[in-house]
Structure formats: structure tokens, C-alpha cells
Amino acid sequence: MSESFIRNIPQGSITTPKGFKAAGGHCGIKRSGKKDLAIIYSDAEETIAKGLFTTNTLPAAPVLLSRLRLRNGRLRAVVINSGVANACTGQQGYKNADEVTEEVANILGLKKNMVAMCSTGKIGVPLPVETIKRGLKYLSKKISSEGGHYAAEAIMTTDTREKQLAYELTLNSGKVRIGAMAKGAGMINPNMATMLALITTDARITAVQMKKILTDAVEMSFNKINIDGDMSTNDSVIAMANGLSEVEVRPNSADEKMFREAFNKICLALAEMIVRDGEGATKFVKIKVTGAKTRKDASLAARAVSNSILFKVALYGQNPNWGRLMDALGYSGASISADKISVKFGDIEAVKGGVAVDDSEHLLKTYMKQREVDILIDLSLGSCQEEILTCDIGRRYIEINI
Amino acid sequence: MSESFIRNIPQGSITTPKGFKAAGGHCGIKRSGKKDLAIIYSDAEETIAKGLFTTNTLPAAPVLLSRLRLRNGRLRAVVINSGVANACTGQQGYKNADEVTEEVANILGLKKNMVAMCSTGKIGVPLPVETIKRGLKYLSKKISSEGGHYAAEAIMTTDTREKQLAYELTLNSGKVRIGAMAKGAGMINPNMATMLALITTDARITAVQMKKILTDAVEMSFNKINIDGDMSTNDSVIAMANGLSEVEVRPNSADEKMFREAFNKICLALAEMIVRDGEGATKFVKIKVTGAKTRKDASLAARAVSNSILFKVALYGQNPNWGRLMDALGYSGASISADKISVKFGDIEAVKGGVAVDDSEHLLKTYMKQREVDILIDLSLGSCQEEILTCDIGRRYIEINI
Numbered sequence: 001m002s003e004s005f006i007r008n009i010p011q012g013s014i015t016t017p018k019g020f021k022a023a024g025g026h027c028g029i030k031r032s033g034k035k036d037l038a039i040i041y042s043d044a045e046e047t048i049a050k051g052l053f054t055t056n057t058l059p060a061a062p063v064l065l066s067r068l069r070l071r072n073g074r075l076r077a078v079v080i081n082s083g084v085a086n087a088c089t090g091q092q093g094y095k096n097a098d099e100v101t102e103e104v105a106n107i108l109g110l111k112k113n114m115v116a117m118c119s120t121g122k123i124g125v126p127l128p129v130e131t132i133k134r135g136l137k138y139l140s141k142k143i144s145s146e147g148g149h150y151a152a153e154a155i156m157t158t159d160t161r162e163k164q165l166a167y168e169l170t171l172n173s174g175k176v177r178i179g180a181m182a183k184g185a186g187m188i189n190p191n192m193a194t195m196l197a198l199i200t201t202d203a204r205i206t207a208v209q210m211k212k213i214l215t216d217a218v219e220m221s222f223n224k225i226n227i228d229g230d231m232s233t234n235d236s237v238i239a240m241a242n243g244l245s246e247v248e249v250r251p252n253s254a255d256e257k258m259f260r261e262a263f264n265k266i267c268l269a270l271a272e273m274i275v276r277d278g279e280g281a282t283k284f285v286k287i288k289v290t291g292a293k294t295r296k297d298a299s300l301a302a303r304a305v306s307n308s309i310l311f312k313v314a315l316y317g318q319n320p321n322w323g324r325l326m327d328a329l330g331y332s333g334a335s336i337s338a339d340k341i342s343v344k345f346g347d348i349e350a351v352k353g354g355v356a357v358d359d360s361e362h363l364l365k366t367y368m369k370q371r372e373v374d375i376l377i378d379l380s381l382g383s384c385q386e387e388i389l390t391c392d393i394g395r396r397y398i399e400i401n402i
Numbered sequence: 403m404s405e406s407f408i409r410n411i412p413q414g415s416i417t418t419p420k421g422f423k424a425a426g427g428h429c430g431i432k433r434s435g436k437k438d439l440a441i442i443y444s445d446a447e448e449t450i451a452k453g454l455f456t457t458n459t460l461p462a463a464p465v466l467l468s469r470l471r472l473r474n475g476r477l478r479a480v481v482i483n484s485g486v487a488n489a490c491t492g493q494q495g496y497k498n499a500d501e502v503t504e505e506v507a508n509i510l511g512l513k514k515n516m517v518a519m520c521s522t523g524k525i526g527v528p529l530p531v532e533t534i535k536r537g538l539k540y541l542s543k544k545i546s547s548e549g550g551h552y553a554a555e556a557i558m559t560t561d562t563r564e565k566q567l568a569y570e571l572t573l574n575s576g577k578v579r580i581g582a583m584a585k586g587a588g589m590i591n592p593n594m595a596t597m598l599a600l601i602t603t604d605a606r607i608t609a610v611q612m613k614k615i616l617t618d619a620v621e622m623s624f625n626k627i628n629i630d631g632d633m634s635t636n637d638s639v640i641a642m643a644n645g646l647s648e649v650e651v652r653p654n655s656a657d658e659k660m661f662r663e664a665f666n667k668i669c670l671a672l673a674e675m676i677v678r679d680g681e682g683a684t685k686f687v688k689i690k691v692t693g694a695k696t697r698k699d700a701s702l703a704a705r706a707v708s709n710s711i712l713f714k715v716a717l718y719g720q721n722p723n724w725g726r727l728m729d730a731l732g733y734s735g736a737s738i739s740a741d742k743i744s745v746k747f748g749d750i751e752a753v754k755g756g757v758a759v760d761d762s763e764h765l766l767k768t769y770m771k772q773r774e775v776d777i778l779i780d781l782s783l784g785s786c787q788e789e790i791l792t793c794d795i796g797r798r799y800i801e802i803n804i
């Protein structure tokens with residue numbers, strides 16, 4: 001499919017789509033003085049919204065609250081804090097999140113159930129409600145259509161850079177915009193780090209359409225960086241559409257197909273930004289498994305390899321230690337046959353028929369010096385495949401998480 | 403049960419039981435010049451033997467070979483090399499292992515099917531058969547009842563110290579001895595590292611008895627250090643009994659009960675040695691989950707926590723970051739209820755009813771400075787429990803595995 005209808009907007013953000021405003025600032029949660037509070041607001045009374053949240057069985061208070069608020073498929077605002085996750089905080093944690101959203105609603109003249117909340121930071125620490133409420137009073141005055149960048153900055157924790165972008169789509173019916181921001185997930189793989197993403201659009205689409213589009217897009221982006229099966233307590237992805245472009249994306253139209261493509265693309269771009277900014281990461285690694293009997297086998301195999309700390313340390317050391325990869329395949333639970341496995345690093349064959357390819361080591365070592373590493377594992381048992389994006393683990397990872 | 407019938411033998415080894423001999427030396431596999439080849443030999447023609455091997459679906463050639471050799475429940479010798487795992491080496495790898503055991507059989511005047519093999523080291527590298535054969539000629543002359551310590555040294559890879567011990571048991575029927583050695587598993591948890599263990603005894607017991615005793619002992623020792631579900635390509639535990647004490651351990655006797663107790667104890671002692679010598683480990687950590695609905699829930703919960711790299715890095719940093727522990731519980735797949743979870747570090751309550759215990763942080767920080775850390779997680783949903791031994795992950799781990 002051609003992508004010529006998608007234009008990347010320089011300096012784009014979640015406030016690039018018409019009628020979305022935002023603000024981000026420091027209210028006092030983070031001792032460092034860095035920004036720690038953001039508000040996203042939509043001008044349109046009829047702003048449809050959908051959310052997808054962590055599958056962790058100990059979801060944080062803001063996740064429980066936002067799930068509820070999103071039930072009717074509409075939202076006007078999202079408040080996000082960083083520094084404190086408000087997870088494992090019991091009923092008081094829920095009350096605190098509720099109180100913060102109530103304050104946002106009061107300030108912005110909204111009903112409370114039109115406000116969702118996301119939090120990211122340390123687990124088990126109470127939300128400093130009074131600090132946040134004081135911050136909100138100040139912050140609400142800063143809400144503007146130029147505020148997207150501040151919001152993207154305010155949701156960062158161990159991220160080293162903001163993650164945001166926006167596209168303008170030239171559909172048959174007219175132009176619409178999609179803006180997005182994320183914070184990621186110091187370490188992506190395995191699990192644990194909080195991932196937040198917010199996607200805004202001024203297209204006019206229904207909640208039913210959005211649900212399907214968002215679910216599919218998350219499946220092929222954020223879930224490919226291995227944050228699904230073992231999500232953190234706080235992972236949240238929220239999409240809002242306010243229709244202010246006055247361009248309707250009709251169900252099952254060519255325009256919807258294009259919109260969907262752009263939506264997928266923006267989510268994948270955010271997911272890649274998250275992996276590239278993995279805590280202490282020095283490599284961006286694509287692990288593709290092909291030839292699996294079933295999709296589940298492909299996924300099990302790709303995930304086991306991308307979760308192997310020994311293999312990730314080898315990646316960091318620029319060491320083409322495919323033995324660690326084979327070991328991970330062996331305990332992955334995927335159906336495999338030793339003498340059918342082939343492994344390539346880029347174009348270089350490392351393993352064929354389950355054994356080492358002679359004289360490949362020198363080439364492999366050179367290849368491993370690249371910042372971007374592509375690993376192709378062919379199980380030669382079927383036609384199913386899976387691709388996972390991951391990164392290495394090195395010295396900096398330890399320092400960051402000590 | 404009283405343990406007064408068990409006496410730890412100072413400087414004990416696998417050659418402490420009567421009629422077991424061993425040797426260990428450098429044959430040239432390791433470039434460092436360190437020992438890399440060991441032989442264990444039993445004098446008695448009727449030496450019963452049982453083995454338990456990795457569940458990895460890509461088992462190494464020596465695992466395939468030894469499984470076969472152990473089918474008849476008898477062995478006379480085991481040859482072990484370190485430095486090369488002989489895994490992912492295909493049919494040639496199997497032929498190589500076969501050739502090495504044939505050479506051992508020729509030198510020692512045994513039938514080939516009386517010799518098993520274990521290997522540990524790098525995956526995917528061919529076994530240097532000629533080097534090993536040359537080494538065997540030299541090594542076979544050194545086989546003696548004082549050779550246990552050399553063998554224990556020769557099976558080491560990233561281990562920083564030998565792991566071996568021996569007990570003398572005063573049974574009702576007389577005295578028997580059990581000797582044991584292991585190499586561990588640089589990193590124990592999660593998975594991957596190779597673990598080898600050899601246990602010898604001069605007690606007279608049957609292959610049927612040994613099978614049950616070994617299986618139970620491994621379940622409550624090596625499998626508690628989380629090397630079962632996701633074993634390496636090479637993990638092997640082999641037990642040999644030659645009966646040369648002339649003391650019979652009759653089935654279902656009090657003596658068998660005592661023998662079993664001592665056997666469990668020696669396996670647990672080896673397992674603990676492996677964890678204490680975890681690659682770069684600075685902490686020895688017991689994670690006990692109680693109050694689980696089912697044994698499987700207890701196991702899932704304990705394993706998820708002990709596998710969490712974020713939590714292991716916190717342990718290294720002496721950081722009582724129980725939030726990472728809770729997060730792991732949340733994605734463990736175990737049945738949990740947020741407001742029922744309690745967590746203790748030693749005697750200090752960190753979490754009660756799913757939330758932080760006030761004013762515990764200072765005490766917890768002091769506690770975390772200990773070398774040995776006990777963590778008790780009470781799910782308060784049932785009566786099942788599980789305990790896992792693990793260690794931290796820190797800077798040295800990265801340096802060792804780069």
C-alpha cells in the first residue's frame with residue numbers, strides 16, 4: 001500500500017490534531033525538579049475515546065479508574081503524572097486518583113467521568129494528592145495547542161528523550177491529523193517497565209471503529225515489544241478522536257483503510273522509539289521467527305530469545321553468541337526440530353540444519369558492531385511467523401536500576 | 403528427623419565412598435590452561451546408576467548419549483569435559499561424544515555402554531576429540547581414590563570455587579558414604595546456565611530405589627534453584643552406587659529413610675553452593691511463597707519473582723524495592739488477590755493487605771545489607787507453598803557474560 005497520503009509533520013505532537021490542547025510542568029512529585037504532570041484536553045464535547053490497559057493482575061489505581069471512565073467510549077481529558085505509579089496503594093490509591101481527576105474536571109468545567117488518569121513511576125508510594133492539586137491549578141492555565149511537547153516531556157521517567165510525532169493524512173474526504181506520544185519502558189524486555197501512550201486525532205470516527213483500529217494497532221506495535229503477556233501494573237494506551245477536522249472516516253471505506261494504515265504506522269513508530277530508548281540500550285534488535293508450525297510457536301520462540309538475559313548481554317558485548325539463542329529456543333516451549341533450525345544475523349548465516357555454519361564467526365563479529373541488528377530464525381516446520389523488537393542489556397541497565 | 407547419623411567428612415569428595423576413583427586435568431580445551439577434563443570410575447562391576455537430564459528440547463549430544471547409556475541402570479565411568487558444551491553440533495556432535503566414551507572404555511577395559519559423558523561450556527563448538535583422546539591417555543594414569551578434588555576442579559566453567567562434599571552415614575546395618583560434586587550454573591535464575599552434578603555412594607541399593615531417591619532429591623534441591631522448567635542444553639545429574647560398603651539399604655527400611663534424608667541433604671547443599679557462587683552474585687536469597695491456592699500457583703509466584711531481572715538488580719543494589727516484586731506477582735499467572743498479599747523481608751513487614759507498611763523503609767534498607775536475604779510472600783488464599791533459592795544480578799554478571 002502506498003504511504004504517499006501520509007505526511008510526517010515536523011515537530012508534531014499530540015496537540016497537532018485540531019482542538020487538542022495540552023500542558024506539562026513540574027508540580028513537585030519528582031525531587032529532581034523535572035516535569036512530572038501533564039494534562040491533555042479536547043475542545044469537542046463529543047470526543048470518543050478507547051483505552052487498552054495492562055493484563056497484570058495487580059493493576060494500578062489509575063488503570064482501574066480509567067478502565068471505568070472509558071466504558072462509555074468518551075473522554076474530554078487525561079491527566080498523567082510521572083514519578084509515582086500509584087500501584088499497590090489499595091483503596092486509598094483509588095480515592096487519590098479519583099480526587100485528582102475530580103480536580104481536573106472542576107478546573108476544566110467537565111464532568112468527572114470525562115477525565116481519565118495515567119501514572120508511571122515507583123510502585124507502592126502514595127500519590128501526593130495535594131501537591132498534584134496545587135500543580136493542576138497552575139498547569140491548567142498553560143493548556144494550549146502548543147502544549148504537546150511539554151506533556152511529552154512530563155510523562156518521562158528513565159526515558160532519555162521525548163517520544164512523540166504527528167502525521168497529516170490526505171484522505172479522499174479531506175485532511176485529518178493523528179498525533180501521538182509515549183513514554184517507555186526503561187527496559188522493554190522482559191516486561192515490567194511502564195509504557196504509556198496517548199494518541200489523538202481530529203478525524204471523525206466512531207467508538208466502534210476506534211476500538212478495532214486501536215486493538216489491531218497495539219497488537220502489531222506495542223505488543224511486539226513484548227510488553228503484553230507480562231505487562232507492568234500501569235501500562236496504558238489511550239486514543240481520543242474529536243472529529244474537529246470535520247472529515248468523516250466512514251466504516252469500511254478506502255479512507256478507513258488509509259486511516260488504519262497511518263494509525264498502525266504511528267503506533268509502530270512509537271514502539272520503535274521506546275525500544276531505541278531502552279534503559280542503557282546500545283542496540284536496536286529485530287528478532288523474526290519464520291517457519292513455525294503455529295503462530296503461538298512463533299511467538300513463544302521469538303519471546304524466549306528476546307527475554308533471554310544471557311543473549312541480551314551477548315548483544316551488548318557485540319558477541320554473536322547464537323548458542324544462547326538456541327538454548328532459549330530449546331526451553332521456549334515452541335515446537336522445534338534441532339536439525340531444521342537456521343539462524344541468520346543480517347544476511348550472514350550462523351546456523352544451518354541446527355549446527356554452526358563454518359567460517360561465519362568473523363563475519364558475524366563484524367556484523368554485531370552495528371547499532372541495528374536483524375536476527376532471522378527459520379524453524380522450517382510450517383508457515384507461521386512473528387517479529388519482536390528488543391534491545392540489549394548492559395552496564396548502564398544495572399546502574400539505572402540499582 | 404534427627405541428623406546425628408550424618409557426619410560431614412572434611413575434604414570429602416566423590417571419591418570418599420569406597421571404590422570410586424577419579425582424575426581431573428588440563429587436556430587443552432580451555433585456552434586458559436585450567437583443568438577441563440575429568441573421569442569418574444567405579445571399581446565394582448555391578449555399579450548401578452541413574453541420571454536426570456535437561457528438559458530443553460535441544461539437548462546436547464552428551465545428554466542424548468548418556469540417556470541411552472543409562473537405560474540399563476548401570477555405569478562404570480563418566481567422562482566430563484568443560485569449555486565446550488557439544489550442543490547444537492548435530493550428528494557429528496553425537497559421533498564425537500560416542501568416540502570419546504569409546505576411548506575411555508578402551509583405556510579402562512570397559513564396555514562402551516558402561517561409560518556416560520557430560521559436557522559444559524560454549525554451545526555450537528565442535529568437541530575437540532583428538533585433544534580429548536590425548537588427554538585421556540595421560541589422565542587415565544592419574545585415576546585414584548584421591549582424585550575427587552581434581553575432578554571437581556575440572557568441571558568448573560565460570561564457577562569461582564569447587565563444589566563438593568561427602569557424608570558418612572551410620573545406618574543400622576553399618577556405615578555408608580555419599581560423595582557429591584557439582585558445577586553451577588554461573589547464573590542460576592533465570593535458566594540457561596549449565597548445571598552438572600555427580601553423586602556417588604558405596605551403599606548397596608537397587609536401581610529402582612535410586613531412581614526414586616534421585617528424582618525426589620533433585621525435585622527438592624536443583625529444581626528449587628529454578629533450573630528445571632527452563633534448563634540448559636546440558637544439565638545433567640548422575641548418581642552411581644557400587645555397593646562396596648557391603649551395607650545394604652533395604653527398600654522401605656529405616657535405613658532407606660535415613661539414606662534418603664542424607665541424599666536429599668547433600669543435593670540441597672550442592673544446590674545452595676551453586677546459588678552462592680552465582681555469576682557475580684553478592685546475595686543468597688530465599689524466596690518463599692505461602693498461602694497459595696495450589697502448589698502450581700505457589701511455584702508460578704516464586705519463580706516469577708526469582709526470575710525478575712529488575713528485582714534481582716534491586717537486590718544487588720540493596721534496595722528493598724518490593725514494588726518490583728509485586729509487579730512480578732501480578733504477571734506471574736498465579737491466582738492472587740491484591741488486598742491479601744503480605745510480604746516480609748526477614749522479620750520486617752514490607753507489605754500488608756497489598757499496600758506498604760508505614761515506616762518500614764529504614765528497617766528494610768538496613769536488612770538488605772545482609773548477604774543472606776529471606777523473603778516471605780503470603781498470598782493468604784490457601785495452604786500451598788514453594789521455596790526458591792536465587793541470587794542477585796549486578797555489574798559482575800554483565801562483565802562475565804559480555
